[in-house]
Amino acid sequence: MSEFLTLTITAMVPFLFVAQGTMLSGRAGIFNVAQEGLMLLGAAVGYVVSLKAGGNVVGLVAAALAGALVGFILSWATTSLRLDQFVVGLALFFLAGGTASLLYRVVIGNDEPPRIAPLPDLVFGQDALVFVAVALSLFLWWWLYRTDAGMRLRSVGENPKAADSLGINVTRTRLWAGTVGAALMAVGGAYLPMVFSGVYADGIVAGRGWLAIALAFFGGWRPQFILAGSAFFAAMEVLAQRAQVSGIGVPHQFVSMLPYVATLVVMVFAFRWALVPQFLGKNYDRESRIVG
Amino acid sequence: MSSDLQEAPTGTVDDVAVAPPLAQRAKSMAYAAIPYVIAVLAAFVVVGVLIAVLGHDPAKAFRAVLTNSFRNETGMVQTVHKWAPLTLLSLAFAIPLGAGRFNIGGEGQMILGSVGAAAVGITMSDLPMVVLLPLVIVVGTLAGAVWAGISAWLMESFHVNEILSTVLLNFVSFEVLDYVASVVWSDPGAGGAVTLPIGDGAVLPGIGRPPMHTGVLLVLLVSVVAAVMAKRSVAGFELRAVGLNERASQLHGIRTGRVAVTSMIVAGGLAGLAGAIEVSGVHQRTLEGIQSNFLLLGIIIGLIARGSLTAVPFVAFGIAVLEVGAGSMQRVSGAPVEIVLILEGLILLFLLMSDVATERLQRARAGRSARRASATATPGAPA
Structure with a gap:
């Protein structure tokens, strides 16, 4: 049982970082779709810097900074230039993904990649980032729903015009929320080589970025439900792996479908809590006369 | 600024009414092509610099990537x-x-x-x-x-x-x-x-x-x-x-x-x-x-x-x-394949950027011609 719990928690952490980052940007109205690329970038930067500068902490910080840069470009292009969020996000996804492979190729080349030291265990056999991820989720819940600043951020994603008229700086809010959100996504990516594999590979993210977007919708763009949803999804994944190993008479492919199908089924019954920020993915033009 | 925005559409409507349809269409098609040309060129320039920085020959790389489909x-x-x-x-x-x-x-x-x-x-x-x-x-x-x-x-x-x-x-x-x-x-x-x-x-x-x-x-x-x-x-x-x-x-x-x-x-x-x-x-x-x-x-x-x-x-x-x-x-040329991914992303990004540039250019021009029109209509009036 405790092994099941450990596996679940480890599988949950990258989803948690990326989905909470998506949520944070999204609640301010920035719909980031570059997760897959940002995770790849975080993984490559985290791996390369940890290897060359020695130390996971430096690697994590570097990954976060790289992600923040991409997030800032996204937020700036969609606020100051008011470019389409989806299009810019996908362009940055390509750029970040390409840069990640390129960085790896230039620094490591085609040699056998050396493994980096895994993150050390803190307590209960869990590494520090596990606690950071859970604490972050709880903090985000408290901050968004129990503080003034959090309410202001949510108001920017719900009705920027009203927020603007109350003196909230919509552009600045979106800039920092998009930047911090993308930094969290890159940290989620950096977790993969540091805990799962020890090395970087181009296929390391394997669709987790897209799944994290799905989890943000699954959690109704609320930190506490995203925490619960990520735990549910990760548990399903581990359960499927378990069933696959022990063999239960069903072809393992069907067992592997379980997490995805279960998430869809839950979603069908979840339409009451599955709210989406009103201005998600929409740019705000202060001068526009169209209401809404 | 806001008066420019209001007057801009009027200017455009006049243009449409005066210009012959075919020439107008060719002109608008040419205008539509400009951002594409700028975006593709800019993306190739940036990627070319990147290839050079990595120590490969950009000309050779681009020739290979562009001609491979047409050589045989x-x-x-x-x-x-x-x-x-x-x-x-x-x-x-x-x-x-x-x-x-x-x-x-x-x-x-x-x-x-x-x-x-x-x-x-x-x-x-x-x-x-x-x-x-x-x-x-x-x-x-x-x-x-x-x-x-x-x-x-x-x-x-x-x-x-x-x-x-x-x-x-x-x-x-x-x-x-x-x-x-x-x-x-x-x-x-x-x-x-x-x-x-x-x-x-x-x-x-x-x-x-x-x-x-x-x-x-x-x-x-x-x-x-x-x-x-x-x-x-x-x-x-x-x-x-x-x-x-x-x-x-x-x-x-x-x-x-x-x-x-x-x-x-x-x-x-x-x-x-x-x-x-x-x-x-x-x-x-x-x-x-x-x-x-x-x-x-x-x-x-x-x-x-x-x-x-x-x-x-x-x-x-x-x-x-x-x-x-x-x-x-x-x-x-030895330039890694990932370059092409970056090139595609940059084309898309620059296409968006050049959209903004053309839009601002058009708006500025429309505003200027509108101001000129109002200045000739009422000489001496503040533009």
Whole structure:
């Protein structure tokens, strides 16, 4: 049982970082779709810097900074230039993904990649980032729903015009929320080589970025439900792996479908809590006369 | 600033009334081409600098990447074989996008199409070609449409976000393919998740040497029909109307939900067709990884084409040239293949940026001419 719990928690952490980052940007109205690329970038930067500068902490910080840069470009292009969020996000996804492979190729080349030291265990056999991820989720819940600043951020994603008229700086809010959100996504990516594999590979993210977007919708763009949803999804994944190993008479492919199908089924019954920020993915033009 | 904005439209309307239609059209087409030219050039310049910084020869790299498709027949056939699925998957993204829906499930729909096509091609391999080949293509298309139909149904009946459902169904489709290719019709000699070959009657005939499969012509036909439908048919009009303003369309009697659902199902059918063509024309079986990276390239093509179904096949050709040339670039100049990914992302980003630039330029010019007009009308009045 405790092994099941450990596996679940480890599988949950990258989803948690990326989905909470998506949520944070999204609640301010920035719909980031570059997760897959940002995770790849975080993984490559985290791996390369940890290897060359020695130390996971430096690697994590570097990954976060790289992600923040991409997030800032996204937020700036969609606020100051008011470019389409989806299009810019996908362009940055390509750029970040390409840069990640390129960085790896230039620094490591085609040699056998050396493994980096895994993150050390803190307590209960869990590494520090596990606690950071859970604490972050709880903090985000408290901050968004129990503080003034959090309410202001949510108001920017719900009705920027009203927020603007109350003196909230919509552009600045979106800039920092998009930047911090993308930094969290890159940290989620950096977790993969540091805990799962020890090395970087181009296929390391394997669709987790897209799944994290799905989890943000699954959690109704609320930190506490995203925490619960990520735990549910990760548990399903581990359960499927378990069933696959022990063999239960069903072809393992069907067992592997379980997490995805279960998430869809839950979603069908979840339409009451599955709210989406009103201005998600929409740019705000202060001068526009169209209401809404 | 705000007075510029108000006066700008008046100036444009005058221009339209005065200029002859044909010249006007040529002019507006030229204007539309400018951002593309700027974006492509700028992307090549930036990537060229990057290649030089990495210590390779940019001229050599670009020559390799751009000429590989045109040097001989093999390159050309490779390019059009890549072009066919890219065009279909790009249409599968662009059509729902017209109705404001995001279909990220093209790859799952394509996989299901390939599974459907292979299932027919393997189990009914004895049928003659006249029956089997159309059956393979149709079943593949339908399988893709049904797969997208699940997302469309969840979206319409349960308000499940289509990004969520299409992404999740992609992952389910990988498992379906794995089951079919390594359990049901597994080819024991192949080693890996590969099915048995389909019957001879299910293979798309090839033309020329090296043979180009006739699926390319089918895709050409489909893309022409799609482009004409989008511009000239009621369905195309409704699709655009819903995408532009869903509420207004609903008030004017368009059943918006049905338009969105139909657009998703049509998209799934096109992606499924891509799967069937890959099975019937290229691999003669279905196998793990048949979807390649067509989904992402399809999305980026749809976005570079700005959702215009007419532009999609042309942009798809350009991307197919880059993709086919990437390998040869690495061989000839040593510049890594990832460069091409960066190049594609930059083209899209610069295209958006140059949109902003042209818009500001036009606005500034319209404002200037409006000010001049008001100055001549009332001399001495403050502009």
